[in-house]
Amino acid sequence: MASKLTRANRAGWLMAFPGVALMTLFIIVPFFLAFAYSLTNQRLASPNAAEYVGFKNYSDLLGVAVFTLEPERDDSGAVIRDEDGEIEYPRLRGFTRNNPDYPNLAGKREWFSWQSGENRTVVLASDVVFMKALVNTFTFVLFVAPIQAGLALCLALLINQKLRGINIFRTIYFMPVVVSIVVVSLLWQFIYSPGEGLLNNVLGWLTFGAFEGIDWLGRTDTALPSIMAMSIWQGVGFHMVIWLAGLQNISPTLYEAGEIEGAGKWQTFRYITWPGLRNTAVLILIVITMQAFALFAQIDVMTQGGPLDSTQVLVFQAVERGYGKQDISGGSTISAILFVIVLTISLIQRYLTRER
Amino acid sequence: MKNLRHATALAAIACAGMAQAQTELSLWYHGAGSANAEEALVNQVVADFNASQSDWKVVLETFPQLAYNDAVGAAALADELPDILDVDGPVMPNWAWAGYMQPLGIDEAKLEGFLPGTIGRWNGEIYSVGLWDAAVAMMARRSVLEENGIRIPTLEEPWTREEFDGVLQTLKDTGEFDYPLDLGMAWKGEWYPYAFSPFLQSFGGDIVDRDGYQTAEGVLNGDAAIEFGEWWQGLFENDMAPGTSQDAADRETGFLEGKYALSWNGNWAALPVVEKFGDDALFLPAPDFGEGPVIGGASWQFGIAKTSEHPEGARAFIEFAIQPKYLSAFSDGTGLIPSTADAAADTANYNAGGALEVFYELSENQAKLRPVTPGYIVQAKVFEKALADIANGADVIDTLDAAVDEINEDIENNQGYGH
Numbered sequence: 001m002a003s004k005l006t007r008a009n010r011a012g013w014l015m016a017f018p019g020v021a022l023m024t025l026f027i028i029v030p031f032f033l034a035f036a037y038s039l040t041n042q043r044l045a046s047p048n049a050a051e052y053v054g055f056k057n058y059s060d061l062l063g064v065a066v067f068t069l070e071p072e073r074d075d076s077g078a079v080i081r082d083e084d085g086e087i088e089y090p091r092l093r094g095f096t097r098n099n100p101d102y103p104n105l106a107g108k109r110e111w112f113s114w115q116s117g118e119n120r121t122v123v124l125a126s127d128v129v130f131m132k133a134l135v136n137t138f139t140f141v142l143f144v145a146p147i148q149a150g151l152a153l154c155l156a157l158l159i160n161q162k163l164r165g166i167n168i169f170r171t172i173y174f175m176p177v178v179v180s181i182v183v184v185s186l187l188w189q190f191i192y193s194p195g196e197g198l199l200n201n202v203l204g205w206l207t208f209g210a211f212e213g214i215d216w217l218g219r220t221d222t223a224l225p226s227i228m229a230m231s232i233w234q235g236v237g238f239h240m241v242i243w244l245a246g247l248q249n250i251s252p253t254l255y256e257a258g259e260i261e262g263a264g265k266w267q268t269f270r271y272i273t274w275p276g277l278r279n280t281a282v283l284i285l286i287v288i289t290m291q292a293f294a295l296f297a298q299i300d301v302m303t304q305g306g307p308l309d310s311t312q313v314l315v316f317q318a319v320e321r322g323y324g325k326q327d328i329s330g331g332s333t334i335s336a337i338l339f340v341i342v343l344t345i346s347l348i349q350r351y352l353t354r355e356r
Numbered sequence: 357m358k359n360l361r362h363a364t365a366l367a368a369i370a371c372a373g374m375a376q377a378q379t380e381l382s383l384w385y386h387g388a389g390s391a392n393a394e395e396a397l398v399n400q401v402v403a404d405f406n407a408s409q410s411d412w413k414v415v416l417e418t419f420p421q422l423a424y425n426d427a428v429g430a431a432a433l434a435d436e437l438p439d440i441l442d443v444d445g446p447v448m449p450n451w452a453w454a455g456y457m458q459p460l461g462i463d464e465a466k467l468e469g470f471l472p473g474t475i476g477r478w479n480g481e482i483y484s485v486g487l488w489d490a491a492v493a494m495m496a497r498r499s500v501l502e503e504n505g506i507r508i509p510t511l512e513e514p515w516t517r518e519e520f521d522g523v524l525q526t527l528k529d530t531g532e533f534d535y536p537l538d539l540g541m542a543w544k545g546e547w548y549p550y551a552f553s554p555f556l557q558s559f560g561g562d563i564v565d566r567d568g569y570q571t572a573e574g575v576l577n578g579d580a581a582i583e584f585g586e587w588w589q590g591l592f593e594n595d596m597a598p599g600t601s602q603d604a605a606d607r608e609t610g611f612l613e614g615k616y617a618l619s620w621n622g623n624w625a626a627l628p629v630v631e632k633f634g635d636d637a638l639f640l641p642a643p644d645f646g647e648g649p650v651i652g653g654a655s656w657q658f659g660i661a662k663t664s665e666h667p668e669g670a671r672a673f674i675e676f677a678i679q680p681k682y683l684s685a686f687s688d689g690t691g692l693i694p695s696t697a698d699a700a701a702d703t704a705n706y707n708a709g710g711a712l713e714v715f716y717e718l719s720e721n722q723a724k725l726r727p728v729t730p731g732y733i734v735q736a737k738v739f740e741k742a743l744a745d746i747a748n749g750a751d752v753i754d755t756l757d758a759a760v761d762e763i764n765e766d767i768e769n770n771q772g773y774g775h
C-alpha cells in the first residue's frame with residue numbers, strides 16, 4: 001500500500017524524477033564510490049585488481065610525528081656552529097631514510113620546525129604537500145569568506161537604491177560571475193605577469209616609477225594572496241545578488257516606521273536591515289565557505305600549486321593525484337577528508353547561527 | 357532531368373555498395389587545431405590509404421592535444437577505444453601495460469633504418485612506430501658567440517660543464533641580454549622531463565633506475581643527481597635563466613628578439629630562427645656534463661588498440677603510413693625530423709646541407725629514450741615538480757629524497773608495473 005506521500009504526490013515525484021536521477025547518478029553515487037575507493041588501492045588504469053587496504057590511504061596522508069634534533073657536537077661536547085654562528089644539526093634524512101632505529105619517522109619529511117634552546121623541534125608529516133594544501137585551503141577560506149561576504153553586502157547596499165541607470169552598475173558588478181572562471185584566470189595571469197604586467201605597470205605609474213615590479217604569482221608570499229584577491233573579485237557579484245534579494249524582502253513599512261521614529265542611517269542598518277538579512281547571511285556564509293573549499297580552476301590555470309607548494313589546495317591535489325598520477329584511491333581519500341571538513345564546518349556554522 | 361536523377365541515385369547506391377565492401381577502422385589523432393599542416397597531412401594519408409585498397413576504410417577523428425590522453429583513458433574504461441591509436445612515445449608502455457594496446461605485429465625488417473626514438477618497445481615487443489622524431493638543441497647565434505670568443509661546440513666535441521658554465525657567465529657579463537639562457541620554464545608539463553632529464557642523465561643520474569625500473573633510490577637522489585640539482589638551482593640563483601614564472605610569450609619570441617643569448621628548444625621551433633637569423637643561426641648539441649651529451653627521444657607514434665577487431669587492417673594502415681613519401685611530407689609540413697635517412701634526403705630541411713640537417717644527427721647520436729616503464733606518467737610529474745621546486749629555491753637533497761619516495765611508493769602500489 002502506497003503511503004500518502006507517494007500517492008498524493010505522484011505528479012510531483014514524476015517531475016522531480018529527472019533531477020533526482022541525475023543527481024543520484026552524478027553526485028550521490030560518485031560520493032559513495034569515493035568513500036569505497038579510499039579504502040582500496042584503486043588505480044585509474046591498471047591491469048592489477050584493486051585490493052582492500054583499510055585506512056592506509058588515510059594514514060599516508062595524515063601521519064604526523066614530532067622529533068627533536070640535537071645539535072652536532074665536537075669531541076669536547078661543544079656545539080658546532082657554522083660561519084654565521086648558526087647551530088649545525090645532523091640532516092634529517094639520516095633519521096627518516098633507511099634507519100631501522102626510527103621506524104616512526106620512515107618516509108616522513110619536515111613540515112615545519114622551531115628552536116628550543118640548543119635543540120630544534122621538527123614536526124614531520126607523511127605527506128607534506130597534503131598538509132600544506134590543507135593549511136592553504138583553510139587560509140583561503142578564512143580570508144575569502146568574510147571579505148567576499150562583506151564586500152558583496154556593501155555593493156548590494158550601494159546598488160539597492162532607486163537611481164537612474166542603477167542597472168548599469170548591477171550589470172557591471174555581476175559581469176565577472178558570468179564569465180568562465182578559466183577565462184578570468186587567464187586574464188588575471190596577464191594582469192599579474194612580472195615585468196610588463198598590468199598591475200605592475202599601474203602601480204609603477206601611481207608611484208611615479210618608484211614601485212619595483214613584483215612577480216605576483218612567482219613568489220611564495222604573494223601567490224596565494226593574489227589568487228584570493230582575484231577570486232573575491234570574481235565571486236563577489238554573485239553574492240551581491242543574493243544580498244540584494246534579501247534586502248528587497250525587507251518590508252518598506254519597517255523603514256518608514258524607522259524614519260518616523262527618527263532613526264539615523266546606522267541605526268536603520270543595525271536595527272532594521274541587518275536583522276532582516278539574518279537568513280540571507282546564514283545562506284551566504286555557508287555557500288561561500290563551500291565554494292572557497294572547492295577552489296580549483298584558478299590554481300590549475302595560474303600556478304599549478306607552485307611556487308614551492310604555496311598555492312597547493314585540497315581539490316587541486318585530489319585531481320592531480322586521481323587523474324594526473326592515476327591514483328584514484330589517493331584522490332578519493334582527499335575528497336573524503338574534504339567532505340568531512342566541509343560538513344563539520346557547515347554544522348558548526350548552522351549551530352552558531354541558529355534561531356535563539 | 358529525370359535521367360540525371362536516376363544517375364545520381366545509381367551513383368549513390370554505387371558509393372554505398374563500395375562503402376559496405378570496405379570494413380571501417382577508426383583512428384584517433386591528437387593534432388586537432390594544430391597550427392601547422394599536421395592535421396591536413398593526416399587527412400591526406402587516410403584518404404590515400406582508403407583509395408589504395410578496397411578492404412578497409414579508415415575514419416579519422418582528431419582531438420586537441422591537451423584532451424587527447426584523457427579521452428583515450430575514458431574510452432578505455434568505457435570499452436570504446438578506436439582501432440588505431442596515436443600515442444606519445446613515453447606514454448606507450450603505460451597504455452600497453454594497462455591493456456589499451458596490442459603489439460604491432462609488423463615485420464621488423466620494414467622498420468630498418470628508423471631512428472631509435474621512433475620505435476616504441478615494451479616487454480620485448482614493438483607496440484608503436486612514429487613517422488617522425490623530435491630533437492632539442494641549444495639555439496645560438498654565431499655572431500654572438502664569436503664576438504665573445506666562445507668556441508662553437510660540435511657533436512664530437514660538445515661543451516663540457518666548466519665550459520658551459522663559463523659561456524653563461526661570459527654572456528651574462530656582456531649585459532646585452534635579459535638572461536644568457538632560456539630553458540623554457542614557461543612550458544609546464546612534459547617539457548620538463550623531456551628537456552631537462554637529459555641534463556640529469558648527462559650528470560650520471562636518472563629519473564628511475566633502468567635496471568628493472570623498481571626504484572629511484574640512489575639514482576634520482578645519488579651524488580650525481582645532487583650535483584645536478586645544485587647546478588640546476590645555481591642557474592636560477594645566479595640569474596642565468598628565467599625561472600618558473602617565465603612569461604609564455606617570452607619563451608616563444610624572447611630568443612628571436614634578442615632577450616636571451618641561448619635557447620634550449622626543439623626543432624619544431626627552429627624554422628622561425630632560421631628565417632630570422634639565416635646563416636647566423638646555430639643549433640648546438642647538448643653540453644656534456646660528464647657522462648656524455650644527451651637529449652630526449654621519441655615523439656607521437658601509431659599503435660593498435662587491444663580491443664580492435666581488425667588488427668590486420670590497422671596494421672595495413674600503419675604500414676601504409678610509414679612509407680618514405682609520407683615521412684618526408686610530414687617533415688616538410690611540420691618541421692619535424694623524418695624517421696629514416698632515406699626520407700630525410702627527400703625533405704626540404706633535413707637533406708644534405710638543409711637548414712635543419714643537424715637535428716637529424718642530434719637525434720641519431722644523442723637521443724635517449726625517457727624511462728621505458730608504465731610508471732613514467734607518474735615519474736614525469738614527480739620529476740617536474742622536483743625541478744620546479746629546486747628552481748624556486750627548495751633544499752636540493754630533501755626535494756630529491758621526497759621525489760624518490762613518491763616514485764618508489766607508486767611503483768610499490770602498482771606491484772612493480774609488470775617489469
